[in-house]
Amino acid sequence: MVDWVMGIHAKYGPVVRTGPDELSFIGPRAWQDIYITRPQLPKTNKGRIQSINGAPVIVTQTITEEHSRQRRILSPAFSERAVREQEDILKHYTDLLITKLTEHVGQTEKKSSITLDMNRWYNYTTFDIVGDLIFNDPFHSLENSADHPWVAAVFDGTKFGMLMTAFDYFPPMPSVVKCVMPQSIRKAAAKHFQWSQEKITRRMQMQTKRPDLMTYILGNNQGEEKMSRDEIDSNGAFFILAGSETSALTCSSATFFFLKKPAVYEKLRKEIRDAFECADDITSQAANKLPYLRAVIWEALRLHPPAAVSSPRLVDRPGVVVDGHDIPVGVSLSIYFEYPPLSLPPSACYCFPFCPYRLTLSYNPQEPEEVQDS
Numbered sequence: 034m035v036d037w038v039m040g041i042h043a044k045y046g047p048v049v050r051t052g053p054d055e056l057s058f059i060g061p062r063a064w065q066d067i068y069i070t071r072p073q074l075p076k077t078n079k080g081r082i083q084s085i086n087g088a089p090v091i092v093t094q095t096i097t098e099e100h101s102r103q104r105r106i107l108s109p110a111f112s113e114r115a116v117r118e119q120e121d122i123l124k125h126y127t128d129l130l131i132t133k134l135t136e137h138v139g140q141t142e143k144k145s146s147i148t149l150d151m152n153r154w155y156n157y158t159t160f161d162i163v164g165d166l167i168f169n170d171p172f173h174s175l176e177n178s179a180d181h182p183w184v185a186a187v188f189d190g191t192k193f194g195m196l197m198t199a200f201d202y203f204p205p206m207p208s209v210v211k212c213v214m215p216q217s218i219r220k221a222a223a224k225h226f227q228w229s230q231e232k233i234t235r236r237m238q239m240q241t242k243r244p245d246l247m248t249y250i251l252g253n254n255q256g257e258e259k260m261s262r263d264e265i266d267s268n269g270a271f272f273i274l275a276g277s278e279t280s281a282l283t284c285s286s287a288t289f290f291f292l293k294k295p296a297v298y299e300k301l302r303k304e305i306r307d308a309f310e311c312a313d314d315i316t317s318q319a320a321n322k323l324p325y326l327r328a329v330i331w332e333a334l335r336l337h338p339p340a341a342v343s344s345p346r347l348v349d350r351p352g353v354v355v356d357g358h359d360i361p362v363g364v365s366l367s368i369y370f371e372y373p374p375l376s377l378p379p380s381a382c383y384c385f386p387f388c389p390y391r392l393t394l395s396y397n398p399q400e401p402e403e404v405q406d407s
């Protein structure tokens with residue numbers, strides 16, 4: 034879908050119709066106008082799977098006030114302060130990843146012939162991090178160098194979710210697919226939800242001083258706005274999906290792309306080695322300041338978006354202008370890839386090869402790509 038939309042943008046320009054009442058944008062003001070503008074444009078129902086217990090999850094919440102209510106409770110868990118406080122958890126699992134990779138390399142005599150499936154290793158890492166961050170209980174995938182059965186269930190469920198998202202654009206299809214859907218997929222989704230519920234119950238009963246996402250959510254969940262237990266369950270199950278495979282896939286694509294381009298790899302390696310004297314100096318805050326590293330990640334997101342669907346917003350009032358275009362009420366607006374928070378000229382968006390240099394401040398469109406990334 035993303036490739037198809039990018040293709041029609043390349044042919045027809047920065048705004049294209051992708052359906053009778055749907056527009057996709059790629060121009061430099063579009064992100065600001067669609068997603069950042071206030072009052073915010075509501076999410077649309079299309080392509081959004083509802084949770085098993087029927088309680089709305091933040092990501093599928095289409096009622097703006099309800100979305101804002103959940104967001105007020107959840108957002109402290111994602112603040113910079115929270116990330117800082119959870120740094121030890123992140124560090125523990127990244128260190129464990131390196132230890133495990135080193136062990137695997139060490140076990141093989143012919144080091145030049147080692148093949149490691151990095152996608153698998155990144156998934157072990159991100160699932161362990163997310164499990165520990167949310168439930169104070171990791172999946173122990175890194176320790177065991179193996180998938181937890183939950184993770185396999187999540188993958189099956191995700192494939193089904195993506196299919197249903199696509200079918201939602203062809204109205205009779207979701208009902209047809211639900212009738213013929215294999216029992217195993219239904220069971221995988223139900224199991225994922227049940228496991229999340231059980232872990233959340235255990236976490237709620239746990240006395241712990243170690244801050245995790247639940248510390249913030251439970252601590253902040255007070256008063257009339259408070260989230261119900263069903264809402265906490267549906268959001269908890271969503272966080273596992275939202276935070277793990279997405280992050281693992283981003284790491285996998287970035288690794289794939291920079292290994293394909295030795296000049297990028299060299300530049301990235303140099304930036305990191307120059308910035309840190311030893312591994313212990315690397316923190317999320319410090320890493321976040323490295324411009325080329327950020328650019329490599331944004332390029333991986335642009336070329337290989339883990340959430341390979343759009344995040345549509347509905348025009349619910351007259352006078353909405355997106356990237357200089359007046360948009361009528363009722364139209365749904367999308368950007369089909371995770372877009373860097375920089376104003377890029379539209380020509381840069383149509384440039385398909387992996388080219389992180391374009392996203393750094395020293396970008397000069399006149400320079401050939403090889404010069405920029407060497």
Ligand code: HEM
Pocket residue numbers: 076091092104163272273275276277279280283338339340343344345371
């Ligand atoms: C590279 C990694 C990630 C990608 C590509 C990604 C992608 C997305 C996208 C596209 C949305 C917007 C959906 C929409 O509004 O329609 C979203 C929302 C969200 N994501 Fe992520 N995500 C990532 C990592 C994470 C992580 C690590 C967490 C936390 C565990 C997380 C939690 C959320 C939440 C709570 C929302 C809902 C925000 C709201 O509606 O206000 N995501 N993500």
